[in-house]
Amino acid sequence: xxxxxxxxxxxxxxxxxxxxxxxxxxxxxxxxxxxxxxxxxxxxxxxxxxxxxxxxxxxxxxxxxxxxxxxxxxxxxxxxxxxxxxxxxxxxxxxxxxxxxxxxxxxxxxxxxxxxxxxxxxxxxxxxxxxxxxxxxxxxxxxxxxxxxxxxxxxxxxxxxxxxxxxxxxxxxxxxxxxxxxxxxxxxxxxxxxxxxxxxxxxxxxxxxxxxxxxxxxxxxxxxxxxxxxxxxxxxxxxxxxxxxxxxxxxxxxxxxxxxxxxxxxxxxxxxxxxxxxxxxxxxxxxxxxxxxxxxxxxxxxxxxxxxxxxxxxxxxxxxxxxxxxxxxxxxxxxxxxxxxxxxxxxxxxxxxxxxxxxxxxxxxxxxxxxxxxxxxxxxxxxxxxxxxxxxxxxxxxxxxxxxxxxxxxxxxxxxxxxxxxxxx
DNA sequence: TCTGGGGTCCTAGGACCC
DNA sequence: TCTGGGGTCCTAGGACCC
Numbered sequence: 001x002x003x004x005x006x007x008x009x010x011x012x013x014x015x016x017x018x019x020x021x022x023x024x025x026x027x028x029x030x031x032x033x034x035x036x037x038x039x040x041x042x043x044x045x046x047x048x049x050x051x052x053x054x055x056x057x058x059x060x061x062x063x064x065x066x067x068x069x070x071x072x073x074x075x076x077x078x079x080x081x082x083x084x085x086x087x088x089x090x091x092x093x094x095x096x097x098x099x100x101x102x103x104x105x106x107x108x109x110x111x112x113x114x115x116x117x118x119x120x121x122x123x124x125x126x127x128x129x130x131x132x133x134x135x136x137x138x139x140x141x142x143x144x145x146x147x148x149x150x151x152x153x154x155x156x157x158x159x160x161x162x163x164x165x166x167x168x169x170x171x172x173x174x175x176x177x178x179x180x181x182x183x184x185x186x187x188x189x190x191x192x193x194x195x196x197x198x199x200x201x202x203x204x205x206x207x208x209x210x211x212x213x214x215x216x217x218x219x220x221x222x223x224x225x226x227x228x229x230x231x232x233x234x235x236x237x238x239x240x241x242x243x244x245x246x247x248x249x250x251x252x253x254x255x256x257x258x259x260x261x262x263x264x265x266x267x268x269x270x271x272x273x274x275x276x277x278x279x280x281x282x283x284x285x286x287x288x289x290x291x292x293x294x295x296x297x298x299x300x301x302x303x304x305x306x307x308x309x310x311x312x313x314x315x316x317x318x319x320x321x322x323x324x325x326x327x328x329x330x331x332x333x334x335x336x337x338x339x340x341x342x343x344x345x346x347x348x349x350x351x352x353x354x355x356x357x358x359x360x361x362x363x364x365x366x367x368x369x370x371x372x373x374x375x376x377x378x379x380x381x382x383x384x385x386x387x388x389x390x391x392x393x394x395x396x397x398x399x400x401x402x403x404x405x406x407x408x409x410x411x412x413x414x415x416x417x418x419x420x421x422x423x424x425x
Numbered sequence: 426t427c428t429g430g431g432g433t434c435c436t437a438g439g440a441c442c443c
Numbered sequence: 444t445c446t447g448g449g450g451t452c453c454t455a456g457g458a459c460c461c
Contacts, residue, residue: 031429038429038461054428071429098432098461186459217435219459246431253426295428307454342430 001114001137001162002231003104004144005087005121008132008152010100011039014079015069017130018412026066030055033250034070034406070408078413082129090121095235103141103235118160137162141233142226145183146173146201165229174202174227184223189216201227241279241350247271248342254293256337261290261328268343269324270392273317276345277379282313284347286320288327293339304331313349316371317378317392320345 007013011029016022026043030036037053047062080099087094093105106114118135125133136148143163150173151161163170180190182201198204205227213221222232247268265288276283289305308323324343381390410418
């Protein structure tokens with residue numbers, strides 16, 4: 001059996017864990033730039049605020065009533081780690097799927113006692129971290145997702161719902177579940193399934209897997225098997241490094257200044273380089289992209305991207321800056337107001353296992369050594385003394401590209417100074 | 426004035442080869 | 444004038460996830 005543990009309204013729950021006064025109030029957490037609502041408390045959902053609703057389009061009455069906070073990813077990341085530490089007490093097989101969801105394998109456990117085990121798990125997470133979670137228990141990941149949904153929806157389950165592969169309950173549930181609410185089926189696929197007369201999860205389960213594969217893809221075929229109770233989806237091995245690294249941001253306000261674009265691309269390249277070194281990979285290409293705002297109807301629109309190959313696999317921020325800068329110069333056009341740009345590192349190879357061919361090697365041994373020591377020092381200083389302690393000639397704050405986040409709460413769990421500020425204030 | 430960010434996987438189709 | 448067939452590799456873009 002597999003359990004899916006999913007935190008209730010995770011970002012909101014993190015905020016509440018440190019500010020009990022938020023309990024019972026309509027609370028929302030905003031995306032970067034305070035753009036959209038990306039997490040909602042039960043009370044805010046009840047007010048009719050949709051997931052992803054733009055802040056500036058919310059009715060004034062709701063804006064007055066609700067507590068809307070900027071996102072505080074340092075806090076959420078740390079809380080996520082704590083939740084997973086508790087989960088590890090209940091099974092050696094914990095796969096973190098996203099910041100607020102983890103799958104837990106229970107191979108070898110006594111299946112009769114699993115529900116009680118999951119109730120203890122849920123109580124312990126809540127007691128130790130303050131985060132409420134729901135648990136779905138089933139033979140496959142897709143069914144565990146469905147079970148998790150039920151656990152949260154129907155209070156009778158008290159947060160833990162178990163679904164068997166073949167039972168009257170499972171059939172009853174799947175017959176009433178629109179197919180687009182399944183994990184892995186969204187609008188596009190839903191529309192095409194509807195043309196085949198498949199509207200519910202149960203109808204998809206009954207469909208011929210071969211036919212589904214031919215009409216769609218192996219992805220959807222696997223879903224059919226999972227619905228029938230045959231595991232067909234493996235999660236990525238967590239030890240696997242990322243295959244690409246992306247850093248992108250919207251601008252605080254639209255800008256057509258080449259200097260703004262250059263500074264932002266540099267900043268994103270610097271963050272991407274840190275991520276790259278943290279996971280111990282080297283990049284062989286850099287992609288740069290930019291775009292205007294699709295929401296500005298009537299304004300001229302432009303979007304473009306370019307891939308710049310690197311002379312050899314590298315982790316050196318200076319190489320990445322240089323390539324990103326060339327990429328930007330190639331696609332930048334005057335006369336547009338840009339909304340967003342980003343830098344992606346591609347073609348990553350493992351630092352330890354790399355095989356440098358003579359052709360790929362563009363630096364001498366000594367140069368490479370110096371570069372690695374320099375980058376390690378930069379990363380260490382930034383880690384220990386705070387982000388941006390050491391930068392590569394970047395300008396300061398207050399640019400068009402600086403983020404807006406006016407409503408952020410303190411980083412309680414990772415910044416002593418901010419914790420103190422709360423207590424004194 | 427203001428509409429998020431970071432990923433993965435898969436497929437179609439082009440280029441190229443024999 | 445006729446104008447194959449099959450294979451591989453790569454990339455762009457679609458679809459989806461949280």
